[in-house]
Amino acid sequence: MQNVVDFIQANSDRYIGELREFCAIPSVSTKSEHKKDVERCAHWLAEHMRKIGLEHVEVIPTQGHPIIYADWLHAPGKPTTLLYGHYDVQPPEPLELWESPPFELTLRDGDLYARGVVDDKGQVFIHLKALEAFLRNTGRLPVNTKLMIEGEEEVGSENVYKFMEAEKKRLEADALVVSDTSMLGKGIPSVCYGLRGLCYFEVEVQGPAQDLHSGSFGGGVPNPINVLCEMMAKLHDPDGRVAIPGFYNDVRALTKKERQQLRRLPFSEKRFQETTGARKLVGEKGYSTVERIWARPTLDINGLFGGYTGEGAKTVIGSKATAKFSTRLVPNQEPAKITRLVRKHIERLAPPSVKVTFRVHSEGKPWVAPFDHPVVQAGRRALEKGFGKKAVFIREGGSIPLVTTMYEELGKPCVLLGFGLPDENAHAPNERMNLENYLKGILSIAYFYDEVGRTPAPAARAA
């Protein structure tokens, strides 16, 4: 193991340079204009996998963006891990708020800046570089490993589910590994054992058939923006609770013990507030911030537009107004049931004067794991070796629906080893990844594969 560790420590400059190439490809999955870039990114990554010695590397076309599969399976009697990650990224807009171009990786004050650097290109690369270190120095890996890296994580992962359904045999493994989450804070290595689910919706309200002069028609016709605001205002009650009837019915309440554990974490509300830059933290009455963002379901409007949005004033009544909004779900909420409740509520709120169109963008389940599982404990030990510090167990407010599906449908344990930080702007301008976390991440993941290799396969299999 020592030569693997030495190799990793000697190659940090190359690790930055290669990540720069990866981040230079604008693999924005939500925009059709970037379809070719997404494909180009998939091929670049596949080529890189071949170069470091992975086998059966394949770029698999889907109805959307391609999936990359690779493996290395020459460790008989050892457990098999399946790495899941994604090479697609969020749109970079608003561009004017970036301090360096979003697709030019830039090192500034100890952080690497680029769209996708932490979500999830840098974290996928952490695994590739750890695997490379073993293959280059020992000619083999301490475990059997499979990799499935997709290009639609930011748009609902629709085609990965189909792929998993069709390729159960090829994807068989003892444990799923994901690095797409954050640490609790700088210097606190963290194992994530819970994720929220996500349902993403879009509502369009149409009033008049075309834009109208607000003087000649104002007061006599339904204004779709007024209507949409009134509808959206009725999604929460004054206590910050989601006001959709039945929304909380299946929520598993936090136990006293869980709440105690959450309180004991080194989580600073003040620091969190500073990270957001908000004047005040708000949320569901009766819960702490950590509880609100990790263990309680929420609803946020992600985008809203209608009428004249340019410079200056235009006296118009717009024909249409649109809201994009999403719910974050916790165990045991069912996305399909939540979608039904939301749709029903929206239909109930829509006045007869307007036409309302309701659309579901994506649905993903929440997940919580038992953290005494051997693979999860191997993750903890690896982080503690890599960072030289005690690790904590945390949950994450974000969503990786695939983790839930793997856990539920394939009966496999998942371990989430994230190397991001909460203030690294994963979906915002100036996305970044701390360089030290990137390099210690590679080390930790090398330790992780080593630790899993010491776990007997049957134990890993005992999910």
Next chain:
Amino acid sequence: MQNVVDFIQANSDRYIGELREFCAIPSVSTKSEHKKDVERCAHWLAEHMRKIGLEHVEVIPTQGHPIIYADWLHAPGKPTTLLYGHYDVQPPEPLELWESPPFELTLRDGDLYARGVVDDKGQVFIHLKALEAFLRNTGRLPVNTKLMIEGEEEVGSENVYKFMEAEKKRLEADALVVSDTSMLGKGIPSVCYGLRGLCYFEVEVQGPAQDLHSGSFGGGVPNPINVLCEMMAKLHDPDGRVAIPGFYNDVRALTKKERQQLRRLPFSEKRFQETTGARKLVGEKGYSTVERIWARPTLDINGLFGGYTGEGAKTVIGSKATAKFSTRLVPNQEPAKITRLVRKHIERLAPPSVKVTFRVHSEGKPWVAPFDHPVVQAGRRALEKGFGKKAVFIREGGSIPLVTTMYEELGKPCVLLGFGLPDENAHAPNERMNLENYLKGILSIAYFYDEVGRTPAPAARAA
């Protein structure tokens, strides 16, 4: 007069061709990128005025867009009219909804299509062509006339007020004439005797200092779009009344007689609804549509945007959300007072978790005239001659704040002779003007100047 009428009837093709040139200049006053186009439009129009024989033509620079002044003052003992109009236009967006390019005048099924064709370029041109017909055929005009055509009507007319303040002498007249309104319907020549006022506002809500990942932060921070929707939803009560305390305090109630007159007008709610394309007409409880749009104050959100507004889904909590909204005012509401009430209400609605910025774009007074004034009656007679039909007296939901100022501060009567139609998309894609109304408008306005010339100057002065 007969040779003037014959001349007008023989020149309709030229009247279309010249209007095409006028409409080809994208004089969009609200967008700074069009500043040069607006200036070019002013010079084109001034040159045209010189060509038809108007005198003292001047393009007067302002802190914003230029004002054009011209006159012809060789009719001693006759009244002096002041024509007010504007050569600036609304933005053409959304471009994809135009069936022909917005700045290429196109004749289709009896209508002329172009941005600004009816609001107000075509209607300004109606006057120029009527004046031209007199000057070409008789070498003189039946009245003294002054023209003030501005380039900032669509953005609040700020600099025209300063100009009027500074140039009282130059603008002295017996009556103001404006053609910037609509007829009640096709084939119904209409004299407009009332306009609503306008206050236009913008509110920006800032939550976090930058966009945040809606998974990692959702439920723990103030979402500015959620907040803005909740604020905007509180601007109306369930009866469709504006819910701003004090908003209705100064509204002059409609008398029984006024309501009777409005009911007798050939106004079809069904036809109006078809024009808008809305499923249902809505508005303030207890009032008819005509009352709502002409004689009751209203509030509409004209534009709203925040978060991700592109294609697909983005799981973001936006940093900011913005609403543009405006109130239409009726006598005796005072814009400055309304602005104070709205500002106070917005401040009261803003929760302490967000930063709210309130901005006033423009303020303009409402206006109602006595319709027995000699100049107004001259207008009625002229329309009846031009269209060969009985004219009606109507009000207009839109705003021309300058009319009010002229009426109040200079003590001069105003006559509003509009040749638009309510469904001509003045502020929307596919703006159009009915060709027959354009040509009959030129004829009517020629009769109007003739009629005013027969009114003794002192009578016209007895406002």
